[in-house]
Each structure stands twice: as C-alpha cells, then as structure tokens.
Amino acid sequence: MEQKKSLNFFLRQKNVAPEIRSLLSNIARSVKYINFSLRAGHTGTCGTENFSGESQLKLDVLADKIIATELERSDLVSIIASEERESVEKFSSSRAKFVVAYDPLDGSSLVDSDLAIGSIFGIWAGDELIGRTGNEMEAAAYAVYGPRVVLVIAIRDRGVHEFELNDVGEFILTQSDFQLEKTSKYFAPGNLRATAINKKYKTLVDNWIAEKRTLRYSGGMVPDLHHILKKNQGIFTYPGCEKHPNGKLRLAFECAPFGFIFAEAGGLALDQTGKKILDLKIEKPHQRTTIFIGSTDEVKSAVNFLKK
Numbered sequence: 001m002e003q004k005k006s007l008n009f010f011l012r013q014k015n016v017a018p019e020i021r022s023l024l025s026n027i028a029r030s031v032k033y034i035n036f037s038l039r040a041g042h043t044g045t046c047g048t049e050n051f052s053g054e055s056q057l058k059l060d061v062l063a064d065k066i067i068a069t070e071l072e073r074s075d076l077v078s079i080i081a082s083e084e085r086e087s088v089e090k091f092s093s094s095r096a097k098f099v100v101a102y103d104p105l106d107g108s109s110l111v112d113s114d115l116a117i118g119s120i121f122g123i124w125a126g127d128e129l130i131g132r133t134g135n136e137m138e139a140a141a142y143a144v145y146g147p148r149v150v151l152v153i154a155i156r157d158r159g160v161h162e163f164e165l166n167d168v169g170e171f172i173l174t175q176s177d178f179q180l181e182k183t184s185k186y187f188a189p190g191n192l193r194a195t196a197i198n199k200k201y202k203t204l205v206d207n208w209i210a211e212k213r214t215l216r217y218s219g220g221m222v223p224d225l226h227h228i229l230k231k232n233q234g235i236f237t238y239p240g241c242e243k244h245p246n247g248k249l250r251l252a253f254e255c256a257p258f259g260f261i262f263a264e265a266g267g268l269a270l271d272q273t274g275k276k277i278l279d280l281k282i283e284k285p286h287q288r289t290t291i292f293i294g295s296t297d298e299v300k301s302a303v304n305f306l307k308k
C-alpha cells in the first residue's frame with residue numbers, strides 16, 4: 001500500500017528550507033481552524049465594513065484574526081498585509097524573515113449559498129511588501145473550503161502540490177506537481193458586466209460559446225482557479241470596466257499569489273494590457289489589477305484579442 005504523505009514529510013522530502021516548512025505548517029493550522037469555524041456556523045454579518053467598503057461577515061473578521069495569530073506565533077513573520085486590514089502590520093520578532101500577504105476568506109459572500117470559498121497566501125522573504133513583485137515570492141498557497149478542504153502549495157522551483165485535510169486534522173498529499181496544458185476547453189469569464197461596454201470582451205466570450213467550450217464559473221476565484229489546476233487546463237478572466245479600469249481583484253492578496261502558483265504549474269497570468277502579473281510592482285496593499293490566468297496559449301490569445 002502506498003504510504004500517506006503528510007504535508008511536513010512531503011516538504012522535507014522536497015528539500016524545502018526548514019523556515020518555509022515551519023511557516024507553511026502555521027498557515028496549514030490556520031486553515032484548519034478557519035474550517036472548524038465555518039463548520040461551526042459562525043456566519044452572519046458583523047455590521048462593519050472593511051477598508052474597501054465591503055460589508056464584513058463574522059467569518060471574514062475571524063479568519064483574519066486566526067491567520068494573523070498563527071503568523072505571529074510562527075515567530076518568522078516581519079510584516080502581514082490582509083485584505084481585511086487597511087495597512088500592513090509589523091510584528092516584532094528576532095527571527096522574522098518573511099512578509100505574508102493574505103486574503104483570509106475570498107468569496108465570503110458565497111458562504112450563505114453554500115458555494116466553495118477559500119483563503120489565499122503570498123510569501124516573500126524580507127521585511128517589505130511595497131515595491132515588491134510576484135516574481136520575488138518564495139512561496140504561495142491557497143485553501144479551498146468545499147466538499148473537501150484542500151491546501152495547495154507552490155514553492156519556488158519545487159512545483160505545486162495539493163494536500164487534503166483528513167478526519168483527524170492532518171493535511172495528506174493528494175496530488176503533486178500540477179502541470180497545465182497550453183490550450184483548454186474550459187472558460188471562467190469573470191466581470192461579464194464589462195461586456196455591456198467592452199464589445200471585444202463580449203466577442204471573446206461569444207467565440208468561446210460558439211466553439212462549444214465548457215463554462216465553469218462559480219463566482220469564487222479560489223474554486224474557479226482550483227478547477228483549472230485540477231483539470232490541467234482552463235482560463236479565468238477578470239477584465240476592467242469603465243468604472244473600475246483595474247477590475248476588482250487585488251494584486252498582493254489574490255493575483256500575485258495565483259500568478260506565482262500558476263507559473264510554477266507551467267501556466268501564465270497577464271493583465272489586460274499584456275503585462276505579466278508577476279512583473280507588476282505592489283505600490284499599495286489594496287492595489288487592484290485586471291487578470292487573465294490559466295493555460296498559456298489561451299491567456300496570450302485572449303489578451304491579444306482584447307488589445308487588437
């Protein structure tokens with residue numbers, strides 16, 4: 001019988017540096033606690049709004065606290081930036097080596113309808129987030145809270161791997177070394193309201209429909225992108241519109257971590273102008289960017305089509 005590999009065992013086998021392993025195990029613990037809170041039904045709104053003016057769920061606030069606590073406890077983190085916090089927060093630790101940017105509960109408006117949601121993490125060495133790019137990341141990860149709870153981890157030059165939370169609270173390897181094909185039959189078109197004005201975006205989506213491609217779109221970036229990795233192919237798009245030329249999604253908390261994960265899996269992430277997401281400089285924590293991400297040829301051809 002094949003041996004079950006725990007997260008830490010697998011990372012050791014992959015020769016991942018002890019400090020990154022240790023940090024990832026704190027992140028895994030926070031995912032476990034967030035999952036407990038979700039299952040315990042800590043839903044409902046707080047009556048407060050986050051920095052971006054979005055109404056906060058009790059779970060948004062709780063998930064943010066759980067992650068911040070685990071990161072501080074790791075004693076390895078100098079700075080955190082969270083989608084639920086206006087500015088970055090400094091921790092005082094003599095061992096501090098990493099910056100972590102995270103979206104504690106992405107897609108939390110989907111909780112009440114029981115759709116899958118997730119958490120996203122980006123990890124940089126050092127003690128500064130502003131001025132950094134996704135290219136400089138050491139690792140990135142996301143969790144999906146769906147029928148299964150999985151943690152997907154990408155480490156620089158060591159691939160992308162999936163671990164599932166089992167009944168006794170351990171993360172066990174379920175798939176290693178994700179690799180994306182260059183073309184795809186799946187499409188996940190975000191911000192379709194942009195088609196009302198952007199006729200090229202409308203034609204792009206119409207073409208995918210005419211080609212009898214398969215729509216897979218849940219409204220949650222994490223499960224939508226996880227679908228692409230699991231099927232080894234797909235494209236997710238979130239262009240801008242007149243009112244929001246840079247779209248909705250955040251560079252530091254959402255797009256750079258996923259750009260890193262997809263690059264490690266042989267995929268690509270570009271913004272609407274054709275710049276690599278991994279090359280974009282983080283100028284402020286809540287900076288937004290458009291994103292086209294997934295199978296390399298699909299991403300290039302979609303962005304080229306919109307630019308024509």
Ligand code: AHM
Pocket residue numbers: 054083103105106107108109190191219220221222248
């Ligand atoms: P959130 O971080 O406030 O939850 O928003 C991010 C989510 C993504 O998961 C998803 O792709 C996107 O918002 C969908 O947004 P919309 O339906 O507003 O176009």
Ligand code: MG
Pocket residue numbers: 083103105106107254
């Ligand atoms: Mg989000």
